Amino acid sequence: MIWIPVIGLMLGVFIGLSFNLTVPLQYSSYLSIAILAALDTVFGGIRASLERHFDSSVFISGFFFNTLLAALLAFIGVQLGVDLYLAAVFAFGVRLFNNIAAIRRLMVTRSRKHPEKTL
């Protein structure tokens, strides 16, 4: 199951490199914060699927909503002259580490239950 997002990521990187897409430098800060939100959502999804309560609707809506909200927050911050994007960086960063830690614990627990199974 863990391989699905990995393969998806690799496919995405391949597509991105094939089409050689770029964004103007002034928008790259918004894209970076959107990527952070998307990363958080994907790790959240992996965690939910390991905990057996993955919901694709929640996942999809969370992905797009978080991504757009983070970019919007960064944009508003620029307009107001306040580094609002730091709030998003902090929130998503903490959640990212929490999710990764939870995934790690879940996998360790599973490997103990099924020692003959390889990950």
Next chain:
Amino acid sequence: MKLNNKITLALVSTLLGVMMTVQFTSINRPKLDSSAAVDTLQLTTELNQETERQQFLRRQIRETEAKVRGLESQKGNQSQLVRTLAEELEQVKKQAGMSEVKGNGIIVTIEDDFDLIAVKDSYNLSLYRSLLGDYLFRVVNYLKGNEAKAISVNNHRIVSFSSIRSIDENNLQVNTVMVSPDKVMIKAVGNVDQMKVGLSIFPQPFAEMGKKITVKEVDDGTLVIPPYDDDAVQYQYAHPEGEKKL
């Protein structure tokens, strides 16, 4: 995990991969060569100059069209037509340097400085003094290039067919007339500030000739530039095209 959920996760991961690649390629894009970058300031300056030029040309077109309309409307009125043509002729004479010009300007005096002559090597001094004509030509050329409307050298009007020539260090000709090289006075009517800018490059070469250069401003509109000396040029070898001769 259901197949639907797997597909969703794979699609979102793919999208995330694309976003990450786009961001990476955007940030690590090779920077443009600075020489190839467009200089906005230069372009703005050029645009302003061209806009001014365009306005000037449009103004000229309007004036000329108005003249044409005026002449056409006066076809029946002979006296008015003659008056208009006389005004036109006066204007042409002024532009050709055939009439006196009065206004603000500068007087550039280039005269012998005996203190300088005393300390110069006589051979080099003689060599440089024979170049006086060339440097006077340069000064005149510089003034013309800096909005001088009319120029005279020792009261000889400089026009399109004028000449300044050093025969030797003691003989100078302006408009084929001999003038004294000891003291040369160049008068120029035009934009005073513009003409003065850059005249600072000339003292050094004139100093090598044992001459000093002084610039005097005339800003009360009393500087008079005489007309071109009559009959200095006879059209003996050239005639204007067409049936009418000068």
